[in-house]
Every structure is written in structure tokens, then in C-alpha cells.
Amino acid sequence: MASRTIENYLKQIYLSRPADETQWLTMGKLSAAVGVTPGTATSMVRAISDAHLVEYEPRAGVRLTPAGEQLALHVLRRHRLIELLLVQVLGLDWSEVHDDAEELEHVVSDRLLAKIDEILQHPAFDPHGDPIPTAGGVVRRQDCCTLLDCPLGEPTSIARILDQSAEFLQYVNQCGLLPGAEIRVASRNHQAQTVELMVIKSDENQLVAMSFSVAEKFLVQLNERKK
Amino acid sequence: MASRTIENYLKQIYLSRPADETQWLTMGKLSAAVGVTPGTATSMVRAISDAHLVEYEPRAGVRLTPAGEQLALHVLRRHRLIELLLVQVLGLDWSEVHDDAEELEHVVSDRLLAKIDEILQHPAFDPHGDPIPTAGGVVRRQDCCTLLDCPLGEPTSIARILDQSAEFLQYVNQCGLLPGAEIRVASRNHQAQTVELMVIKSDENQLVAMSFSVAEKFLVQLNERKK
DNA sequence: CAATTAACTTTGATAAGACAAAGTTAATTA
DNA sequence: TAATTAACTTTGTCTTATCAAAGTTAATTG
Numbered sequence: 127m128a129s130r131t132i133e134n135y136l137k138q139i140y141l142s143r144p145a146d147e148t149q150w151l152t153m154g155k156l157s158a159a160v161g162v163t164p165g166t167a168t169s170m171v172r173a174i175s176d177a178h179l180v181e182y183e184p185r186a187g188v189r190l191t192p193a194g195e196q197l198a199l200h201v202l203r204r205h206r207l208i209e210l211l212l213v214q215v216l217g218l219d220w221s222e223v224h225d226d227a228e229e230l231e232h233v234v235s236d237r238l239l240a241k242i243d244e245i246l247q248h249p250a251f252d253p254h255g256d257p258i259p260t261a262g263g264v265v266r267r268q269d270c271c272t273l274l275d276c277p278l279g280e281p282t283s284i285a286r287i288l289d290q291s292a293e294f295l296q297y298v299n300q301c302g303l304l305p306g307a308e309i310r311v312a313s314r315n316h317q318a319q320t321v322e323l324m325v326i327k328s329d330e331n332q333l334v335a336m337s338f339s340v341a342e343k344f345l346v347q348l349n350e351r352k353k
Numbered sequence: 354m355a356s357r358t359i360e361n362y363l364k365q366i367y368l369s370r371p372a373d374e375t376q377w378l379t380m381g382k383l384s385a386a387v388g389v390t391p392g393t394a395t396s397m398v399r400a401i402s403d404a405h406l407v408e409y410e411p412r413a414g415v416r417l418t419p420a421g422e423q424l425a426l427h428v429l430r431r432h433r434l435i436e437l438l439l440v441q442v443l444g445l446d447w448s449e450v451h452d453d454a455e456e457l458e459h460v461v462s463d464r465l466l467a468k469i470d471e472i473l474q475h476p477a478f479d480p481h482g483d484p485i486p487t488a489g490g491v492v493r494r495q496d497c498c499t500l501l502d503c504p505l506g507e508p509t510s511i512a513r514i515l516d517q518s519a520e521f522l523q524y525v526n527q528c529g530l531l532p533g534a535e536i537r538v539a540s541r542n543h544q545a546q547t548v549e550l551m552v553i554k555s556d557e558n559q560l561v562a563m564s565f566s567v568a569e570k571f572l573v574q575l576n577e578r579k580k
Numbered sequence: 581c582a583a584t585t586a587a588c589t590t591t592g593a594t595a596a597g598a599c600a601a602a603g604t605t606a607a608t609t610a
Numbered sequence: 611t612a613a614t615t616a617a618c619t620t621t622g623t624c625t626t627a628t629c630a631a632a633g634t635t636a637a638t639t640g
Binding site for chain 4 (some may be wrong): 583589591596601602608
């Protein structure tokens, strides 16, 4: 079995992988994501490569093998199911569950995870809108775009928050922009680098403004979202 | 903070400590309990002793300091609250929760533990009848005796199972001897080294026989048990 | 195209935690 | 009391994971 350290590296390699699948993840980005010095990342990646979980090309970077990706997705599945459990069953605030899940994801047994999955009725998304890989290691594709490139004026809803830091999620809470929230993007100002959007609530609507860099952290859905 | 290894040593020192508080726990027993070679136990105990969590007397053994005992009780509190959560909320069988709890006890944050405690409504006992130390590190005394030395003929009930192995607990399940079960000890045969007892069920009673060595693993209550 | 620089790798050292095997104590037996 | 033995400690080595600092590559810039 892969150590918790290796599980962490694989997860970060997966999460930080470049959009273009032919590209390598550079060691600089990986070491930053894992939180170790570049030299440490190099030697760990060499070891993980010996176990055929990643391909490593010196001075180019690192890339998951199919086996490594499966392992990464299992870790991610654990992480996201646990987050949902903490929110839905234990009643923790969704802005606070990330750190606990980060630890728990490495110790929860398959048996326990199956039970959690069952209790939550095989959910497809975690509290931040991140897709939960299936037990078979398949990620359902989400048809999403960010608040920067979605159509203006059309009613849509928040699907996913990409920044999981507690502070940011508390801001998201205040704005009422949690996954599922109904919104309409009112305008974009390229000079001011801001987006204005309407949050549609049952009682009253609310206008929210944010910078482009923040708007990028919100994904909105294009098609109907299942479950 | 104490490492997970140290937490484990402290927990085992607590659980294996001799009944007489002036006695030392020998290194042989400790190494067996932790599952390491004697030499490893010696060097770890030296390190833990440097941190003032235990007293160590070469060739005599080891004993918790007040600080070490508090830490041990916190680990035990986590373990037992987690076991109860897994049984009551996640619906796992009580014979299967020990191993998961063994891992989870080292990673659950104080915040999460407080939430678990709240959801379970501040329980006093885990599924095996083991007392859950309070957040302040106090263990409620149980007034118990084993099936070997409790009075004959009197109605009483099972309070606690001392053997937590899955196989044994499955046997306990079959006999219907879980904590809370109403029983009456019918007879003891010192020649055959067996105890016979009546398990009082709503529909019908059942006679169960077991050896002295197994009877010792059951504690029955003397006074009324709270909560 | 030489000099600079950013990114990466290598090297050497360290800490935690473990084992095997050799060495030591102290109790038991003869 | 000498020999034996069980229990414990010491010593040396290993693995995993880390850092700091020195060395290397390759891209950028003047």
C-alpha cells in the first residue's frame, strides 16, 4: 500500500496537473502544492516513479500513470465523501471541513467508506460542488464555465467553488453564493476588472460585485445538474 | 504535540497498567501490547520519559505521569466516541468498529470531536460498555464485577465486554450478551471451570455456558448505570 | 554569444521509528 | 554458590521523509 505521503503527492499531482494532458507538471509547482522544498519533491517523485505510479522526466516534470491516477482518484473520493459526511451528518460548517478531511482521507477503510457512501446515498458532488469519483475511479464530467466566461443576463446557478480556504468560503457564505444558488451575471467591466451579479433569493435579490480574479473561483453550470 | 506513535504507547501503557497503582508496567508487556520488539519499546519509552509523560525505571518498567495519563485519556476518549459514532450514526456493526477507531483516534480534531460528542448527546459509555473519559480527562468509575465473582441467582445485566476482537464480539452477538442484556448467573462449576447463565429475553430465556476464562471477559453491573 | 538568472537536481545531514542480534541483570534452579 | 534462563537493554543498521546548500541546466537578456 502507498504511504500517506505518497497518497498526498499523487493527489496534488492530480489536482495541479496542467489542463493540456500532454504537458508535464513542473517540480516547482508540485513542491509548492505539497508544501516541501523542491529537492524533497524531486527525490519523492523519483521513488514514486520507481513504483510506476508516475512518469518522471528530469527537468520536464511529472505526470500520473493510469495506476497513479486511479490511486489519486481514490484519495479524492475519500476526501470528498468525508467532507460531505462532516457537513450533512455531523453538521459542521462547510467552510471548516477541509482540514479534517485532509487527515481523515488517509485512514478511512474501504468498509467504512462504503458505509458513508451508502448513508449519503451515493452522492455525486461534495459540499463545494467538486465531483466525487466513483468507487471504480471514474469522474463524472461537469459542464461548467467560470463567472468570467458564462453568458451575461441568463439565469443560471453556482455549481462549484474552486478555493477551499476557510476564509474564502466564509465570504462565499455571506454572499449566499453556495453551490446551487440561483444567479444572473449582470455585467463585466474590463477596465475595473470586476463582475457584477444578481443573487436570486426567495425573499429578495442581492447585487454582488467581485474582481475578475475572484470571479474565476466560481463555476456555474451550463446544463442541468443531476442529483 | 505528541506523535501518533507516542499516543499509541501512552494509550497502551494506560490500558495495560497493573491493577496496583504502585506497580510498574513491565517492558515485556508493553512491547507486546504495542506490537514492537522489546528493544524498540525501551528506546521509545526513554524518549517519552524525556518528555515527562512517563516515569521509566530500567529493569522495573514504566508508569504514566499525570500529564501522560491525561494524554492517554484523551486518546481513549477519541477512540470510544468514534466507536459509538460508527455504530450509532453510521450503522456499522459493533464487532467491526475497533480497527477503524484505532486509526481515526489519531487524526480527529478537537472541533470535530466536540461535534461528535454533541451529536451523541455526551454519552458515558461506548458500544462495548467502556466508559468514555470526559473532555476534562475524568473517568467515571463503574461499579462492576465479572461473571466469575458476581452473586449467583440475582438478576443483573451485562455492563461491559473486555475482549474487543471482532471474532469474540460476534460470539457475544450470537449469545445476545451485549451491554444492557438482562441475565442471571445460574451456577459455577469449579471442577469443569464453567459458568452457566440465563439470558433473559423478551420472548424466551436462553441458557448459555462458558469457561471461566471467557466469563472473566464480561463485566456485570452492581448499581444502577446512568444514561 | 557571453552573462545572468530561474528552475531544477544532487549531495550530505538529520530525525523518527523500527528490527536483529549481542550484551547485561537478576531471578531460579540445581 | 554456580549454572541456567528469562527479561531487559544496548548497539548498529535500516527506511522513510525531510531540509539546506551546493551544483547543474537551460532559457533570457544585453
